Amino acid sequence: MLKTIKNIVIISMALFCFIGYSQTETKAKYVFLFIGDGMGASQIYTAEMYLNAKPGEIKVEPLLMNSFPVRTNMTNYSASSYVTTSCAAATAMSTGLKTNNGIIGKSPNQKIDYENISQKAKKAGFKVGILSSVMIDHATPASFYAHQNSRDMYYEISMELPNYNIDYFGGGGFHYPEGENGGQPNSYENAIKKGYTIANSHEEINKLKHGDEKIIAINPDMYPSGEFYWAIDKNEEALTLADFTKKGIEVMDNDKGFFMMVEGGKIDWACHGNDGVTMIHEVLALNEAVRVAYEFYKERPDETLIIVTADHETGSLYPGINYAMNPELLKYQKISVQEFKRKMTDLKNTNPEVSFNTLSDLIQEDFGLGNSEIGLTLDKDELSMLKLAYNAQFKKNNAVDADADYLDKNDVNSIAETAAYILNKKAGISWGSGDHSGTPVPVKVIGKGQEEFSEYFDNTDLPKKIQKLMGI
Ligand SMILES: [Zn+2]
Structure with a gap:
């Protein structure tokens, strides 16, 4: 009897250890969430036509994101409309909760601050990085840290940015560092006071290294309003979203893991302006940032998860007028x-x-x-x-x-x-509007727990799925 009990204890302990071991060892430790702002299926497909475009040949070259094994669509309506804006969609993707168009990280009545995935990941011991090719206080990145009644409150958002110990901000700068009309306390100085290091020269960004914390790395070559130059305009000096992603990995790589959100923010801007070719180059720039994560994934496939998606589609883009496309x-x-x-x-x-x-x-x-x-x-x-x-x-x-x-x-x-x-x-490109559409957005996934994303789901489920896989 005693022997049996002893055996049961041993087996139970072994089982417990095994379950405990498997739970800690098999979670998604390194998570990349890429958001192509305004990037619907047509934006991706037009870029694929463009890549292979040759006169007289009808063939496409799939983007890396379309080689990912799980590909589905995600609904993205907000609490106030079937047609979302970036902040309501990004709030859903960061908090799992809907809000009205225009609001950042708060309930529709603006009374409750939603807890976001960055805050949860930090609490659970992960490092967190937030990257964008547009201003870092713009709607999408802001929804991954801030809580404000309006996306237009750039200054308030930039002042809130250093409050959550997020490890790495990369890409664009603050839109109005001294307020829309100037004269207010500088938000870069506010961040420095709260322990952040601003790296905004090639030299300073190069020097950033493994283990550095509380970094705001800003592209030294960009528009004064705080967003990257257009990829099509090929400013040789300027750093790309791929460069910032690479640097983010270098800075944040650690045994406990990280969560990194990377926004290709100007796909949406080009689509608002119905500038097709410029849009294509922005999609390709995001795809290059995805490639950086994919290289990382290949080294640690059992612990890495990459998701590529969008907040909404912009421009109601249709490839094809009168049954024809001449992408060349x-x-x-x-x-x-x-x-x-x-x-x-x-x-x-x-x-x-x-x-x-x-x-x-x-x-x-x-x-x-x-x-x-x-x-x-x-x-x-x-x-x-x-x-x-x-x-x-x-x-x-x-x-x-x-x-x-x-x-x-x-x-x-x-x-x-x-x-x-x-x-x-x-x-052959026709545009239905200069605004967003309510079409569900594509989701492409590879890595640890990829099967979790295989069905048609809503954008509020996205962070829930990620958190489950990260064990938080
Ligand atoms: Zn937009």
Whole structure:
């Protein structure tokens, strides 16, 4: 009898140890959540067509994210609308709870601060990194740390940022470090007071090393408003989202694991402006950041989980007009609409009397339009659209601001936007709107616990699934 009891005790202990061991050893220790802001299925697919685009060949080159074994869709309605905004969607993805469009990390009545996955992961001993190619106090990244009544409260968000001991912020800077009208206490200084190190030069970012904590690493080469330059404009000096992801791994890698959210924030901006080629380059830039995580995953496949998804789709993009797509034509666009606008503004300042013919040459250089050898002959309607835009901008002095907010639609008839519209149309891209749509978003998953994501689910379930796999 005694022997039997002893045996049972031994077996139970062994079983307990085994279960205990398997629970600690098989969780998702290293979790990457990539969010392509505005990246619906059409945005991904258009990029895949573009990658392989050759005249006369109909074939696509799948992005790395589409090689992931689990691929599904996720609903993303907010508490106030079937069509979400970034902050409501990101709040759902970070807290598991719905809120109204416009709110960051709080309940619809703005009375309750929701606890987010970053806070939970920190409590459980994980390191946490939050990265974005747009301002780090912008809607999506903010929803992974802040609690504010409105996404427009950039300053309040930036002041709240250092309160949660998040280990690594990477990418864009603060939008209004001294408040929208200036004169308020500087939010970088506030972060430094709370123990953060700001690294905003190539040298300082290079020096960041394994084990560094409370880091805010900001791209030294970006727009003054705090977001990256467009990937299409290939600023050689500028660091990419992939660079910041790599640095994040280097800084945060540790035995207890980490949670890293990486946002490709400008896919949405390009889609709001219906700038197809610029959007494609932003999707490709996000895909390169995913590749960095994938390389990490290959070394630790049993402990790493990578999820690539979106908050919502933007622009109601449809590849195909009259049953046709000519993605190879998109390769002739060499510049973002924003930077072509700047070119036009500069031109107007230096040479206000510029002729339409001179302008046509510039349009041909950067968009290929008007070059019949490559199949981009302009028809009568297209020519008159461009002339109309030229007259408005150069003769009637309609103001075109290259740095206007991406949601500002006042410039729709600028030469740059008209050129992009014509090229998109010739290539077969049509846009249904300049806003978000309510279409469910794609989810691509690889790694530890990937099967957990195999069904159609809601964005509030996303953090619940991740937390379950992380054991928190
Ligand atoms: Zn948007």
